[in-house]
Amino acid sequence: MTFEHISSTANDTVKLLKSLERKKARTDSGLFLAEGARLAEEALNHGWLPAYALAGEAALERAQTSDLLARMKKAGARVLTASEKVLATVSRKDNPQTVIAAFKQRVSKLSDFPSDGTRRWVALYEVRDPGNLGTIVRTADAAGVDGVILIGQTCDPFSMEAVRATMGSLFAMPIAEAEFVDFNGWRKSVGARMTAASMRGAHVHDKADYGHRSIVLMGNEQSGLPVDIENECEELVRIPMMGKADSLNLASAASVMIYEVWRGQSYAGARK
Numbered sequence: 001m002t003f004e005h006i007s008s009t010a011n012d013t014v015k016l017l018k019s020l021e022r023k024k025a026r027t028d029s030g031l032f033l034a035e036g037a038r039l040a041e042e043a044l045n046h047g048w049l050p051a052y053a054l055a056g057e058a059a060l061e062r063a064q065t066s067d068l069l070a071r072m073k074k075a076g077a078r079v080l081t082a083s084e085k086v087l088a089t090v091s092r093k094d095n096p097q098t099v100i101a102a103f104k105q106r107v108s109k110l111s112d113f114p115s116d117g118t119r120r121w122v123a124l125y126e127v128r129d130p131g132n133l134g135t136i137v138r139t140a141d142a143a144g145v146d147g148v149i150l151i152g153q154t155c156d157p158f159s160m161e162a163v164r165a166t167m168g169s170l171f172a173m174p175i176a177e178a179e180f181v182d183f184n185g186w187r188k189s190v191g192a193r194m195t196a197a198s199m200r201g202a203h204v205h206d207k208a209d210y211g212h213r214s215i216v217l218m219g220n221e222q223s224g225l226p227v228d229i230e231n232e233c234e235e236l237v238r239i240p241m242m243g244k245a246d247s248l249n250l251a252s253a254a255s256v257m258i259y260e261v262w263r264g265q266s267y268a269g270a271r272k
Contacts, residue, residue: 003055003069003073003079003080003081004080004081005057005080005081005082006054006080006081006083007082007083007085007086008086009085009086009089013052013078013080014082014086014089014090016029016052017033017052017054017090017100017102018089018090020032020033020102020160021033021092021160023156023159026105026156026158026159030104030105031051031052031102031103031104031105032102032103032105032158032159032160032163033090033091033100033101033102033160033163034100034101034102034103034163035091035096035097035099035100035101035160035163035164036097036098036099037064037065037068037097037098037099038168039163039168039171040053040068040072040101041068042168042171042172043101043103043168043171044068044072044075045171046171046172048103048104048106048171049075049076049103049104050072050075050076050077050103050104051076051077051078051103052077052078052079052080052101053072053073053077053078053079053080053100053101053102054080054082054086054087054090054099054100054101055069055079055080055082055099055100056082056083056084056087056098056099057081058098059098059099060081068099069099077101084096087100092160105158107175107176108147108174108175108176109176110178110183110186111186112176113146113174113176113190114146115190115191115192117212118212118213118265118268119146119190119192119212119213120144120145120146120213120214120215120216120258120261120262120265121145121146121147121148121149121187121192121214121215121216122136122140122148122149122215122216122218123148123149123150123151123183123187123194123216123217123218124136124148124150124151124154124217124218124254125152125154125180125217125218125219125220125225125229126151126152126153126154126220127150127154127155127218127220127221127250128154128155128221128222129221129250130155130156130159130161130162131162131165131251132165132221132249132250133150133154133155133157133162134157134161134162134165134166134167134170135165135166135255136148136218136251136255136258137157137162137165137169137170137173137175138165138166138167138169139251139255139258139259140169140173140258141166141169141172141173142169143258143262144262144269144270145173145258146174147173147175147176148173148174148175148176149175149176149177149178149183149215150175150176150177151177151178151179151180151183152179152180154177157170157175180229184232187215190213191213192211192213192215193209193211193213193214193215193234193235194214194215194232194234194235195208195210195214195215195216195233195234195237195257196216196217196218196225196230196233196236196237197216197217197218197219197236197238197239197253197254197257198219198225198230198236198237200236200238201236201237201238202235202236202237203237203238204237204239204240205237205238205256205257205260206260207237208235208237208260209234209235210260210261210264212265216254216257216258216261217229217233218250218253218254218257221250237257239253239256239257
């Protein structure tokens, strides 16, 4: 299979794809970048719709990559080969991946989340670091969380940094965005018990009653959660410390909380 080739960084498609490093361009176009054949394949396998794919010509010599590009073209993507310089321009890396794809963004509504039976969600209040966000999405996926909810002015889950940090879990994990009032109304309507990690926590995290429908709420990296939002929680807990550090990185703290909730459910569903 042969594809149109691009060798100039002044090409309009290259300019479009390069612009996706900026949030405004992602918002205006509804697209985002996924770098690498593995991420592109993960996205396709989970039903995400591709718009563009750039591939180095050498990548076509590998049957697996050639098949992937054929799948992307069949799914509606405009597939092009590109020079190393073009790939580096789009990815902003000296040693770019051999496949860079643009996919259409997909965000869930809170009402899309199944709420029957036992459920576990993670809510993030105004998280600003895309690396933290991506790592938390990856952890949530690993622990079988039912969805991640982004509250308020949270960083963009479709930024290049966040997508990289998810290591493909972005495509498997439902993500919703909401203001706190709407989120809190929804979680009450589905009977979810909300627990937050806080310096004001009454006891350590492994003593909490997370309930069979639970939400772990984590706050902003610098300022944590506002008191009025903490007051909406059924329970505030603290993660014990021993050394000189007075806090954990947000992604690390979220991981501790996420796995504690799952531990309380005997790691139900874990792979053998």
